[in-house]
Amino acid sequence: MKSINLDYGAAAPVDRAVLEAMMPYFREHYGNPSSGHDLGDKPAEAVAQAREKVAALLGANPEELIFTASASEANNMALKGGAAAYKKKGRHIITSAIEHFSVLNPLRTLEKEGFSVTYLPVDHFGRVDPAQLEEALTPETVLVSIMLANPEIGTIQPIKELAERAKESGAIFHTDATAAAGFVPLDVGELGVDLLTLAGDQLYGPKGSGALFTRRGVRILPLIEGGIQEKGRRAGIENVPAIVGFGEAARLAHENMAERMNRLAGIRDSLKEQLFTAIDHLHLNGHPGQRLPHNLHLSVKFVEGEALLMHLNNAGIYVSSGSTCTSQALKASHVLEAIGLSPELAQGSLLFTLGPENTPEDVPYVVQRLKDTTEKLRKMSPLYQKYLKEGVGSNDQIQ
Amino acid sequence: MKSINLDYGAAAPVDRAVLEAMMPYFREHYGNPSSGHDLGDKPAEAVAQAREKVAALLGANPEELIFTASASEANNMALKGGAAAYKKKGRHIITSAIEHFSVLNPLRTLEKEGFSVTYLPVDHFGRVDPAQLEEALTPETVLVSIMLANPEIGTIQPIKELAERAKESGAIFHTDATAAAGFVPLDVGELGVDLLTLAGDQLYGPKGSGALFTRRGVRILPLIEGGIQEKGRRAGIENVPAIVGFGEAARLAHENMAERMNRLAGIRDSLKEQLFTAIDHLHLNGHPGQRLPHNLHLSVKFVEGEALLMHLNNAGIYVSSGSTCTSQALKASHVLEAIGLSPELAQGSLLFTLGPENTPEDVPYVVQRLKDTTEKLRKMSPLYQKYLKEGVGSNDQIQ
Amino acid sequence: MTKYSDKVMEHFSNPRNVGEIPDADGVGEVGNPVCGDMMKFTIKVKDNRLEDVKFLTFGCGAAIAVSSIVSEMAKEKTLEEALKISNKDVAEELESLPKNKMHCSNLGADALHKAIEDYLQKEKSA
């Protein structure tokens, strides 16, 4: 049977070259980088080199990187650690309504601890308006956290403009670049951000690798305290193979950025065109231009996402959905709600994240299967039957 | 050249079978365990199986385990999360003076936040006295954290007795079993602990794997918030290969416990005996009987640890020391201070942690090299020359 | 993938009694797109028996399978028997459902009962 993954945002295989780079650090150069003897030398060197490679991807200094075990950890550290470090200055934080839960949930906790948080709305494309940020900033605002690109609808934020506003107001600016790093050129200098989260597993590196860029001079309190690894900013023995893999994945992403972007965007665009040609009543979500090259997000009107997903799954096609029923928490995507998508379209949402194993040849098969599935499900959809009879329900959409 | 690692506590190679078990999860079954499609199935199953294996090592229920990326993370979560969950009940915490920094440093932070912390002393063997714990407990005490075994001096604590006292007083009991798990039979039921930290890399599993046992009904607030992985108790995509490796390492440790203990203790005992026969003025640290089977800790009188370590290193023998100069923070070990070791003996301390690649045949070579090195360094030691002349300085030790 | 039993998967893949009876004797609708599931049952009654049962469902795999199974269970039953089909009966018939999908098993019987009540209501007022 065919197996076509179109959900690489959920997980991607570790790149072959990356895994090869990692292998010697499991059993051969297994030492502790902090050791006072030779067994620590190779691992320490390897970590230093990986730090340089990840820094190069971001245009950062290697010392400005703190390695973590995940993007979630880096986000928690940035927000809780930043809030703790600057709380004497003020207790107001600004974020957007479409952040990942590893940003939103730490902020909920900070709210319980006496911080106030402003959740900026986004437009129908999922963009935060710098003017709205400017309005929300107060002298009490110590931290602003707005993601670089949304992993679901793919929309890329005007980070440079947003960071500028924060800086003018004297607030620290954090951006969660987890979905973007490796797929969009990034330069922390140009962006003007103070803190930036990324993860290795999103750019074909290993799970268990993440980092927080922390601009020199920006203070955050550590989340995991103990030993003096990462200069005391994140305790625990370095996960050397994961860090090495992260470094190599970052190097490859940096070197092949343009080629990867073009290849992925090419397949994505052809998938989009062919789907919209083959199937009626599709609705594109996210920004038409300012979006991740490997991301396509649409709603299949009149049907529900889990049912789509199950039929596609049985045809060896793997996607995800922001529907209520596909979420383990049984809540429709907060991102789709924030862009003002109707509940019905949110239920029929499909997320495609393209990755290394996709080819243009995948497209026709996927289109045919989604067309068949959609027809089958619409045949039993009370909403579609109503639309056929009454002609309503098709244009009650905001855009 | 020979290469004899006697510092496996710092890092050990991933067991060959463990690495083999991990391999399919990097590129083949690379999916996200939370996915709504088939790519998540194998990874989710593998994580569930690993959870059972680690639980079996501890006599715990699988649902009582929260996977983390390190022992440090688990300790931080236990202490900060436990303190936050129970702070309405009281703000007093008890620990010992010889805990790992990933326990001590979070407690320092909690002190800044208004908790008061009692640091129980230890005797010359490094043991906490249950009667002293009983005295220190107050109705305000919400948390007690005492390690199962010390990674440096190897001393094993009377955890069952200590946990009983805490329980009687209504406090949650946490034990850091990082150094002990896999080398000492553990049963959370019998021990009566509420929270227990362990790490995969200490038992020949991969770096980046750890867990916190959390007894059903014991509440701790999460450290890393976001997605609902680990039932919302620890966010971030599961590091599937690391978790699989941890599980397999735990299974092997559980199955081979007695054999491993005997083998390691056998080599350790012979190393100890031959060293004490060959070299004068050695001083055994830690408990003579209640200690980890793979741990030997001694002080070489009149000489400094880093110099010993460097000479041994050049002979392909890798050990560590609690001396000032071998610590990156330039502080002598707080553990050696807590057991009342004189500064001079602390400087000359050597830690041997035996591991999988050690054999009885290593012993004579190590003994000969340490003897040569000691002689060479004593020849240039002002303390030794003074002792030779005046006969003092040899017995100014407490034990 | 969400772990459904073979029976649920079979009904999801090949749902029975899909559609809408044009001149139905009773119509029952439950749910709405906000909560993710919506079901519409139409029934044809003859001699106090459910001569025909059809459904339309907007919803997840479980919702579709539940609709199909309920329609099968109900067909040819007397109205009294059909009204007695409980959520528990449906759940049993399904063999198993993941915990977070259990609410779907309720929707099916609810929609069927609504359709029957609609028929009885019309009968009364006729």
Next chain:
Amino acid sequence: MTKYSDKVMEHFSNPRNVGEIPDADGVGEVGNPVCGDMMKFTIKVKDNRLEDVKFLTFGCGAAIAVSSIVSEMAKEKTLEEALKISNKDVAEELESLPKNKMHCSNLGADALHKAIEDYLQKEKSA
């Protein structure tokens, strides 16, 4: 391992002038075991020159190498020249030391100077 230069490693492995001059003209001791390093320099003076310099050191690799290098630098120098040997001179001679070991480079010159001052003190009171 802690990154020492080749020169430091060479002196650590083969320290020169180890020992204690039995009838020394001057003795200088610095440091103590608590801070981890302790050095004792003994000197023999002839015609205002350091005819012999010996050291005993309890301490880390850097401390041993520094002692050895300082003893070599001082030997045969006049007392005035030897007193001018600065921490900076020692550091340069060592080629490099890890940052957290820089304090060791100070100890060597300090101990030597103390030994010379001890000699000068004795001369004065003699």
